[in-house]
């Protein structure tokens with residue numbers, strides 16, 4: 001039985017689209033995208049989801065103001081209606097209460113465009129450039145109450161060049177995001193990822209002989 005997944009978005013939904021595509025592309029994908037939920041009625045991702053034939057729902061967060069628990073009760077009602085087992089946050093720009101996170105612990109993933117625990121929060125690409133790192137990337141992790149933290153399920157890396165701007169770096173990292181999020185969901189939904197305390201271990205874990213070195217010194 002495929003696990004029933006809700007993708008939560010607030011904006012353009014490119015990671016959402018990558019997850020929908022992967023789930024639709026192969027019969028053996030262990031999850032189905034049962035619903036896309038946005039906390040904003042104007043999220044561009046909603047149209048993309050509809051065009052892909054995925055049910056959508058809007059649970060507006062604005063009317064709840066600072067009443068996060070109130071918003072989460074409305075969200076939970078939609079998740080219950082759709083019999084959701086797993087949640088993927090994909091550019092969902094709303095913080096959760098500890099109690100909502102606890103309820104979904106081990107069953108809710110997020111993606112962030114940096115190699116966590118480096119550069120959580122806002123403007124991770126700018127943070128990476130300011131720090132002068134030579135390698136950055138993207139991380140899929142289990143959600144805990146702390147923002148952009150939690151057991152790491154998968155990471156992908158890109159080299160950072162002296163010529164990068166936040167825009168060019170973000171474009172390159174986005175490609176990695178679209179690659180790793182479906183793979184990470186596959187691992188979780190197929191029971192190949194388990195939590196040991198604060199650490200996530202995966203059946204797929206194997207050292208690949210590849211290096212990523214940056215910058216490359218000319219031959």
Ligand code: GAR
Pocket residue numbers: 009011012013014015016090091092111112113121148174177
């Ligand atoms: C993605 O780059 C995602 O990693 C980031 O928001 C973007 C959403 O784009 N998330 C965070 O920064 C979480 N802290 P998308 O709507 O096209 O998937």
